Amino acid sequence: MDHVEVRRRTYHDSVRLMQASAAVQKVPGVEVALIAMATDLNLGLLEDLHFDVPGDTTPDDMLIALRVAGGDVVAGALAALDAALVAAPASDGGMTAAPPPHLLSSAARGADLNLGLISVPGPHAFVEAADALRSGLNVMIFSDNVPVGQEVALKRLGVELDLLVMGPDCGTAIVGGVGLGFANAVKPGPVGIVGASGTGTQHISCLLDDAGVGISHALGTGSRDLSTDVGALATLQGLAALDEDPATEVIVIVSKPPAPEIAARVREAAAACTTPTVMCLIGEETLEDGAAAALAALGREAAPARSWEAPDAGHRPGTVKGLFSGGTLRDEARMVLAGLMGAEAAAGLEMIDFGDDEYTRGRPHPMIDQRLRLEHLGATAADPSFGVALLDVVLGYGSHADPASELAPVIEKATEAGLAVVVSLCGAAGDPQGRDLQAELLNEAGAAVFLSNAAAARHAHALAEGGAA
Amino acid sequence: MLAPPVMPAAVSVALATIVEGAPQRGTVLGASGPAVWVDIGGTVLVATAPGAVRLPNGVAAASSEAAAAFASIAPDDPATAGGGALLFETVRLRAARWFDPRPALPRCSAGYVAGRLALLAGEVEPRADHGLAAAIARHDDGAAFEAASRSIGSGDGLTPAGDDLVAGTVAAALLVARSSGAGGIAAAVGRLEGPLMDHAAGATTSFSAALLRHAFRGEVAEPAAALLAALCGRGDPVAAARVLQAVGHSSGPALAAGVVAGAGAVVERSA
Amino acid sequence: MSRLERLLTGEPRVATAGIDLLAEGVEAQGAAVTRTEWHPPLEGTEDALAAITAAVDLRAANEEAVGRLVGTHPHWTGMAVAREVMEMGERTFLHAGPPLQWDDCSGPMRGALVGAMLYEGLAATPEEAIALGPEIELSPCHHHRAVGPMAGVISPSMPVSVIEDAAGDGVSYATLNEGLGKVLRYGAFAPEVIERLKWIETVLGPVLADVLARGGPIDLRSIIGQALQMGDDGHNRNRAATSLLLRQLAPPLIGGEGPHRDEVFRFVEGNDHFMLNLVMAAGKIGVDAASGVPGSSMVTAMARNGTEFGIRLSGTGDAWFTAPAPVVDGLYLGAFTAEDANADIGDSAITETVGLGGFAMAASPAIVGFVGGTASGAVQRTLAMYEITLAEHPDYKVPILESRGTPTGIDAARVVRTGVLPVINTGIAGKEPGVGMVGAGIVEAPVACFTQAVQALAEEVARA
Known part of the structure; x- marks a missing residue:
């Protein structure tokens, strides 16, 4: 007979549940025991074992499923389970365990830490970051809405203390192989990146990953670092640090084009480096060009990045519409299109950045929550004036766990309606979402998928022009 | 019965082809505390829980639950590597990121390394190496093989101290020679690899032989990498030597002695 | 690297x-x-915190302040008469806490002042004293390098202990502890209270002066450090410290000439709180050494006058930041209830200010039942205080925390950043004068003191 029980809002870690399952299995008369949290995976397991699957569970509930020789076994099995669950509770360090720290400077006391990752609301970031710096931590400030004067003060303090201030508004960094914020699972390698643009950094690191070249470190600087106000303080510091870093053989600086005097200062510093340095100014050149220049500096030739092209199902005529989750790739796509169709025509295209404040107020970032973008894609499919939808999908740590599964059905409908869909897929082979799996899902749904954003834009243009890509 | 828990792990890039390749079955060779070592198609991989030293063939889990999951793994249990993971019956280690076990050393002169080595006098106790370092320095292949093969397998445990000494020597000689631009050493070490690995196959544990093979590629345990970096100017050599010598029972001191001897061979060659 | x-x-x-x-x-x-x-x-502290952070190296300023605090080595060197060492006129009465007007005095404070006026002979009856009340000069002990428990009243004729810093030039004063029962510090002014004060003036003070002259000075830092190893918190439990002190007083006391030595021995032996006033004065030397560091947000006083709770910061000089004194949520003796309790009172929170008392509760499981708590709760309280303090005391250590130093030097900036408030172990005075102690418990310093202090520091650094 079967006994299935749900214990509401009861949590035990998986190892403990495994140990408990093992204990229950040993009770004579127990044929099958599944003790697990009611996750979809475990509910599926339950179904596979032909148990009646209880409805209305959440992953916070604990499932107990027993197949026993007779009803009299159940009580003993449950007793064994309860004993196993209370036995040797996970140690909390006892009564002398310290409570969790509230401040980074408290966390740093007596602990061997070297980086504070700050995402507190912008108005509070300055105090937290300055305190962390004075406690000897480098900082990455994910927060935005930090006044520029505070940014300058923090970066000057960083220079004074020989500590790096990444940010504010720094979304991406890779330090010593660990991605911080939005970052891709790229391998260690010879290229160091100093990036004022998080997405730009991600994209270049993924293009290099596709070429089999890894990253030593990717240091974020925050979007305003190359402004006249900030004067590239973090960029120059990061550049010098990477120049000293023995693992870094080529340095790439990724930024939107800065003010001329700042650009000159950075170029001067780059020229003084003993490590070859490549500047990739998004808007003047493509990220693809930046990655190619880095490869050239390593003595390697760049091949076109991987793509998954869709069979031309005979899409309808119409213009390109851009549906991007970030400004960097959107702007780059527009630049590529301007090069192909003229600046004026490209400026007339509707190219939305769903990461803009206008769209993120009161909702998560589109790299995490795609609903609004999906709605717009549906609407684009329904509007016959558009022939091609061009969108980006960013994978890696911090991003949506499975964006393709949500996009694929909408893409399928859109392509059936005659809209061509082109996806710029920013991802590394080792990303937790499974880059190739994501690409294949999108491709099977009818989208052409490109690892290079510029290539995706070129393809979108070619489709809109009615020619082959 | 229950899907094993998935834990993220940092994986050595030296294992990339195996861990990222098509799944291959293998066998658990041994397990001890925070480490489980497995043979997958002739390559030895080591899964470690937090607190263990990061090894050149390491799959390092950071989860505090890893040690408990490893506790139930026994020799001869099945294991599978591939598809971005290392799987045991009780735990699945997903390659979440990668580390390079070969330290990137700053460029520096042999004279500079000599000065740094002088700081370690009295800190790292030299070990009798049967003339291995000296033989490498004078490119005497026969004497190098003779010396190294006498060391291999001498000592107790999973990685006999003699093996650690040789591993430290060859890795340091290779890496410091590259960093200081000393010619000939890498080739001499390269010529030693084939015969010595053939010899090691019968003379020591497969786990230790695997680490030796990595050493011939300049791939070393993390604290040894730190000592090598410090010898070339990045970090404090005395502090790094102390950390390395605190590793394991006999491994750390033997590895440190090997690193010092190997770096010394480069200095001698360049003198 | x-x-x-x-x-x-x-x-x-x-x-x-x-x-x-x-x-x-x-x-x-x-x-x-x-x-x-x-x-x-x-x-209300966000802008102030940003302004302070932008203007000063807060960490360096606070390291300087707390370094000075823990760098003091207080010794009990002798005895003096209050009027001879402190600036006070015939009608000056020092009291606990921030500045106070007669009309605002709570019951125990008023009772203590009445008792002190009777003791000084300024009034013959309590009624006369009350009538005289508005005419006397009130001044906080803290303004005179002194501290006093509960009402903390010091009048000109009282003998005071003289504490000197062996590592600097600091000095502080405190009255001699009267014991429990009907005592001036709880606002009692009955004839036996005045008699005991006279005995302290004429017998205890002079004998101790003689003992210290021959057997002193006495290293208070050493005694406090040892007492924490023996279950004291330095605020509500001073049994170990008093015993250790008596061991040091005994040989010169026994070996001396003159009468009353047995009385003095029995008085000290019979008063577990005898050491409290000395611990407080030892703390006062520390906070005075630490005051006046520009930009420092370290708290240099937490004190209550029975009406208001006040704090001072190192970087804001002599200014007090006050809020209504809270009523202590504690355990009550006998039939007393919260109805009988006066608002929090006394300078004894100086102990918490220097890393003792509630901050050292983990060292004092014996006090836990008294203030209403659990042993593990006491440990957690001490651990929580590390978050808002600047240093771990080098000599005051907590055995159960692997002899970690007590959390020392409260940072008002960290208090407002974390919302973690300093905890104080305290006795509760009855609100009627002379009732004495009605209970004990744990109280948190009022939030408003810290927000005001941080705002004032921001203004101060902007001026500098």
Whole structure:
């Protein structure tokens, strides 16, 4: 007979549940025991074992499923389970365990830490970051809405203390192989990146990953670092640090084009480096060009990045519409299109950045929550004036766990309606979402998928022009 | 019965082809505390829980639950590597990121390394190496093989101290020679690899032989990498030597002695 | 290796403040991460904190202040008469806490002042004393290098202990503890109270002066450090410290000439709180040494006058930041209830200010039942105080925390940033004069003191 029980809002870690399952299995008369949290995976397991699957569970509930020789076994099995669950509770360090720290400077006391990752609301970031710096931590400030004067003060303090201030508004960094914020699972390698643009950094690191070249470190600087106000303080510091870093053989600086005097200062510093340095100014050149220049500096030739092209199902005529989750790739796509169709025509295209404040107020970032973008894609499919939808999908740590599964059905409908869909897929082979799996899902749904954003834009243009890509 | 828990792990890039390749079955060779070592198609991989030293063939889990999951793994249990993971019956280690076990050393002169080595006098106790370092320095292949093969397998445990000494020597000689631009050493070490690995196959544990093979590629345990970096100017050599010598029972001191001897061979060659 | 080089060598060791998603992202990569429980700062302090952070190196200023605090080595060197060592006129009465007007005095404070007027002979009856009340000069002990428990009243004729800093030139004063029962510090002014004060003036003071002259000075820091190893918290429990003190007083006391030596021995032996006033004065030397560091947000006084709770900061000089004194939520003796309790009173929170009392509660499981708590709760209280303090005391150590130094030097900036308030172990005075102690408990310093103090510091650094 079967006994299935749900214990509401009861949590035990998986190892403990495994140990408990093992204990229950040993009770004579127990044929099958599944003790697990009611996750979809475990509910599926339950179904596979032909148990009646209880409805209305959440992953916070604990499932107990027993197949026993007779009803009299159940009580003993449950007793064994309860004993196993209370036995040797996970140690909390006892009564002398310290409570969790509230401040980074408290966390740093007596602990061997070297980086504070700050995402507190912008108005509070300055105090937290300055305190962390004075406690000897480098900082990455994910927060935005930090006044520029505070940014300058923090970066000057960083220079004074020989500590790096990444940010504010720094979304991406890779330090010593660990991605911080939005970052891709790229391998260690010879290229160091100093990036004022998080997405730009991600994209270049993924293009290099596709070429089999890894990253030593990717240091974020925050979007305003190359402004006249900030004067590239973090960029120059990061550049010098990477120049000293023995693992870094080529340095790439990724930024939107800065003010001329700042650009000159950075170029001067780059020229003084003993490590070859490549500047990739998004808007003047493509990220693809930046990655190619880095490869050239390593003595390697760049091949076109991987793509998954869709069979031309005979899409309808119409213009390109851009549906991007970030400004960097959107702007780059527009630049590529301007090069192909003229600046004026490209400026007339509707190219939305769903990461803009206008769209993120009161909702998560589109790299995490795609609903609004999906709605717009549906609407684009329904509007016959558009022939091609061009969108980006960013994978890696911090991003949506499975964006393709949500996009694929909408893409399928859109392509059936005659809209061509082109996806710029920013991802590394080792990303937790499974880059190739994501690409294949999108491709099977009818989208052409490109690892290079510029290539995706070129393809979108070619489709809109009615020619082959 | 229950899907094993998935834990993220940092994986050595030296294992990339195996861990990222098509799944291959293998066998658990041994397990001890925070480490489980497995043979997958002739390559030895080591899964470690937090607190263990990061090894050149390491799959390092950071989860505090890893040690408990490893506790139930026994020799001869099945294991599978591939598809971005290392799987045991009780735990699945997903390659979440990668580390390079070969330290990137700053460029520096042999004279500079000599000065740094002088700081370690009295800190790292030299070990009798049967003339291995000296033989490498004078490119005497026969004497190098003779010396190294006498060391291999001498000592107790999973990685006999003699093996650690040789591993430290060859890795340091290779890496410091590259960093200081000393010619000939890498080739001499390269010529030693084939015969010595053939010899090691019968003379020591497969786990230790695997680490030796990595050493011939300049791939070393993390604290040894730190000592090598410090010898070339990045970090404090005395502090790094102390950390390395605190590793394991006999491994750390033997590895440190090997690193010092190997770096010394480069200095001698360049003198 | 430079600090930045270290970041790029090996794996980053990350702590996070803010959204959990970022910590999860690091963990998902099999890397360790330390999470903080970050909260926004207390309301109204955000701009002040930013202004202070921008204007000064707060960490350096506070390190200077706390360094001075823990660098003092208080010794009990002798006895003096209050009027001879402190600036006070015939009608000056010192009291606990921040400045106070006669009309605002609570019951125990008024009772103590009445008793002191009777003791000084300024009034013959309590009624006369009350009538005289508005005419006397009231001044906080803290303004005179002194501290006093409960009402803390010091009148000109009282003998005071003289504490001197062996490591500097600091000096502080405190009255001799009268014991429990009907005592002036709880506002009692009955004839036996005045008689005991006279005995202290004529017998206890002079005998101790003689004892110290022959057997002193007595190293208070050493005694306090040892007493923490023996279950004292230095505020509500001073049994071990008093015993240790008596061991040092005994040989010169026994070996001396003259009468009353047995009385003095029995008086000290019979009063577990005898050491409290000396612990407080030892603390006063520390906070006075630490005051006046520009930009420092370290608290140099926490004191209550029975009506208001006040704090001072090192970087804001003599200014007090006050709020109504809270009523202590505690355990009551016998039939007393919270109805009988006066608002929090006394300078004894100087002990918490220097890392003792509630901050050292983990060292004092014996006090736990008295103030209404559990042993594990006491340990957790001490641990929580590390978050808002600047240093661990080098000599005051907590055995159960592997002899970690007590959390010392309260940082008002950290208080407003975390919302963690200093905890104080305290006795509760009855609100009727002379009732004495009605209970004991734990009280948190009022939030408003800290928000005002941080705002004032921001103004101060902007001026500088």
